[in-house]
Amino acid sequence: MSTPAIPRRQRRHDPGRRDRLIDAALTVIAERGVAGTTHREIARAADVPLGSMTYHFASLEEVLAEAFTRHADAVARVFDERLSAARDRDEAVEAVITLVADDLLGSRHDLVLTAELYVAAARNPALLAVTQAWMARSRQALERHFDATTARELDALIEGLTLHSALSTDPMTPEQIRHAIHRYLR
Amino acid sequence: MSTPAIPRRQRRHDPGRRDRLIDAALTVIAERGVAGTTHREIARAADVPLGSMTYHFASLEEVLAEAFTRHADAVARVFDERLSAARDRDEAVEAVITLVADDLLGSRHDLVLTAELYVAAARNPALLAVTQAWMARSRQALERHFDATTARELDALIEGLTLHSALSTDPMTPEQIRHAIHRYLR
DNA sequence: GGCCGATACGTACAAGCGTACGCAATATAT
DNA sequence: ATATATTGCGTACGCTTGTACGTATCGGCC
Numbered sequence: 001m002s003t004p005a006i007p008r009r010q011r012r013h014d015p016g017r018r019d020r021l022i023d024a025a026l027t028v029i030a031e032r033g034v035a036g037t038t039h040r041e042i043a044r045a046a047d048v049p050l051g052s053m054t055y056h057f058a059s060l061e062e063v064l065a066e067a068f069t070r071h072a073d074a075v076a077r078v079f080d081e082r083l084s085a086a087r088d089r090d091e092a093v094e095a096v097i098t099l100v101a102d103d104l105l106g107s108r109h110d111l112v113l114t115a116e117l118y119v120a121a122a123r124n125p126a127l128l129a130v131t132q133a134w135m136a137r138s139r140q141a142l143e144r145h146f147d148a149t150t151a152r153e154l155d156a157l158i159e160g161l162t163l164h165s166a167l168s169t170d171p172m173t174p175e176q177i178r179h180a181i182h183r184y185l186r
Numbered sequence: 187m188s189t190p191a192i193p194r195r196q197r198r199h200d201p202g203r204r205d206r207l208i209d210a211a212l213t214v215i216a217e218r219g220v221a222g223t224t225h226r227e228i229a230r231a232a233d234v235p236l237g238s239m240t241y242h243f244a245s246l247e248e249v250l251a252e253a254f255t256r257h258a259d260a261v262a263r264v265f266d267e268r269l270s271a272a273r274d275r276d277e278a279v280e281a282v283i284t285l286v287a288d289d290l291l292g293s294r295h296d297l298v299l300t301a302e303l304y305v306a307a308a309r310n311p312a313l314l315a316v317t318q319a320w321m322a323r324s325r326q327a328l329e330r331h332f333d334a335t336t337a338r339e340l341d342a343l344i345e346g347l348t349l350h351s352a353l354s355t356d357p358m359t360p361e362q363i364r365h366a367i368h369r370y371l372r
Numbered sequence: 373g374g375c376c377g378a379t380a381c382g383t384a385c386a387a388g389c390g391t392a393c394g395c396a397a398t399a400t401a402t
Numbered sequence: 403a404t405a406t407a408t409t410g411c412g413t414a415c416g417c418t419t420g421t422a423c424g425t426a427t428c429g430g431c432c
Contacts, residue, residue, distance in 0.1 A: 197398075199398075199399085224389065225391085237393090240392070246390070
């Protein structure tokens, strides 16, 4: 009776745990979906005790909101960067192609997160706002090189090409992506 | 002690209950999402006792699969009909515009169901098969009037325009939809 | 160097879940 | 008309969930 079966785990000094938890949440969402995302699952992914979740977040909703905000920001940042690096329209077109073929289609993780966000946004006003801010930012980035109407339509095309490829058995190749975008912008 | 508080509900003769349950499931999915879809919620929506769910379906997964299959079939049927009614390319273009502006964007219910299906398909092979069969059928319908490459790209554009409008604060007007499609097919 | 607020950790609890199952009633076959 | 299979109905059970909360421990300010 001297050694209790489960000794208390040693306390860790862990600043930035909140941040890690948000990242862990994104991992869990991508792997199990929003439906399978629970306090316990996130805590397990981040290797922290359950109680840590309720300490850092008021509710599971709050975790989701922070996680999706982070995801949207990250993707939007890449979008911004690629398009601001382009110095003329031709380069901008290439940037868009790279964006779709490499950045978006390259990461199943991000792809799934985006789809999950869209569905969650249908029922959660806070997440809808995140989505709309993201869309506005993308359009704005496109408007550096294209007129407003083209930017909007192009944004929709990007969305469609991405989603479509993500779900398909034979996703479009980079050349096919290039073809579609050139055809639209021809 | 002669009158039990809750008398047994009178038994109903209800052939086709299984069908009604599948429809109820679609209603619940659209309103609460796959995550919020439970045996009890579906039973409540269809006004049947909980036990009826386990009698008619082996599992909740089975309910979801049947429901999404029905949804995909219904949307694909409209797609087929509009495109087979078109007798030349111009009419086909008009059919596509109507499809997007009226049929797809007209029903928030169907819109949400489609998004839910996509997300669910990412983690459920049976639902992925449903999605892919649906996509193949859409493409085939488009190929009545357009070459294979155009059909595929157009299908993606349709997807993007729909999803984009669904999420936007100011969805595209029918005229804007028309403009985008004409621009691509010009 | 000692306090104390911030953080870490474990656990308890009520609610809701999927599913199983027993019994009742009726449609249908004989 | 009787028997039988099908369908309807209620409820119980074990499990997971979100959340609350008591206690332990430490970093950083005086």
